[in-house]
Amino acid sequence: MxxxxxxxxxxxxxxxxxxxxxxxxxxxxxxxxxxxxxxxxxxxxxxxxxxxxxxxxxxxxxxxxxxxxxxxxxxxxxxxxxxxxxxxxxxxxxxxxxxxxxxxKLFQIIKKQEMEKEVEIEAEEEGKLYQKFEQEFSRPLSPIEAETLSMWLDQDQHKPELIIAALREAVVSGKLNFRYIDRILFEWKRNGVQTLQQAKVYGEKFRKYQQQPKAKEQERVRSDAYPSFNWLES
Structure with missing residues (x-):
């Protein structure tokens, strides 16, 4: 009690x-x-x-x-x-x-610490991004390539995960160069691609579209080699 x-x-x-x-x-x-x-x-x-x-x-x-x-x-x-x-x-x-x-004052110091932490995280992610590119290219990046990578992050505001996804697209397509990767990122941004899932869907549509002319060309060749019989014209 x-x-x-x-x-x-x-x-x-x-x-x-x-x-x-x-x-x-x-x-x-x-x-x-x-x-x-x-x-x-x-x-x-x-x-x-x-x-x-x-x-x-x-x-x-x-x-x-x-x-x-x-x-x-x-x-x-x-x-x-x-x-x-x-x-x-x-x-x-x-x-x-x-x-x-x-x-x-308390809010400002907490905000400053959060910003510093974000900068550290961004620097860490950027470092991992450089390592990923050097692994895929099997060599150190040139100064121009390193500058391009920084521009994708800072100027174009591309997300690190989307840059890696574009790198994978270039590897799959057999066109491992910065110009091709830059084109992929440009197309994604122009078409509102912001997530990995959206990038995957867009990539599948793009590859399907790329395959259509080849399929039509093959069909045309077969048609010329083996003329089909049109019953309406008999």
Whole structure:
């Protein structure tokens, strides 16, 4: 019974601390003391006090009011905390603390890390792509070929998997050269091919179309060699 009461008491008045903030506060330039101060400001705001004084903050921290005042000023100056001005119903101006600058900084650092990770993944995929081409060509790529491959990725925005699919098409067709692969990619892009499945379907249609003239030519040769009898003309 006492345990349940203690748990309820511990949860009373608790604040939510974003996991991302706990993981990245040092990366955005905060010290442990500054982090705790900001969490206290957030707690005051959630309790309805949007402008806690340094004296109130000092009661909850191991800092005197002067140190708390300096820390709040520093956090505002460095862009972790802001003072928002507003007016009440009587037209009297008052100020509120806002932690929005802190969340913006946190978002920016997370976004930056995601972009860096994407760049690493793209570089890794590009490296694998170069290796695949060198394996199929059985030799290192020339500077011009390497530049062409980079242009397919960066300028033409072809997906790595589609470039590999075009390489396979060239191998199957017995035309292993960059000009032929570039033509395949051009045709796919012009016809809206964006997935491997779409590339497969388009390739099958293309090969079927390519085989039709040969079949007609063979039929014509057979027709000339063995004239068929037309009963309507007899």
């Amino acid at each position: 006492e345990h349940n009461i203690l748990v309820k008491w511990m949860k009373l008045g608790s604040i939510s601390v974003p996991k991302m903030l706990m993981e990245h506060y040092t990366k955005i330039g905060l010290t442990e003391t500054e982090l705790v101060a900001l969490l206290h400001v957030q707690a005051f705001i959630e309790q309805g006090d949007h402008f806690p004084t340094p004296e109130l903050l000092s009661v909850r921290m191991t800092k005197n009011p002067d140190d708390c005042a300096k820390m709040l000023g520093s956090l505002c100056k460095r862009g972790y905390l802001s003072l928002e001005k507003d007016w009440d119903e009587q037209g009297i101006m008052y100020e509120d603390y806002s932690l929005e600058p802190l969340w913006i």
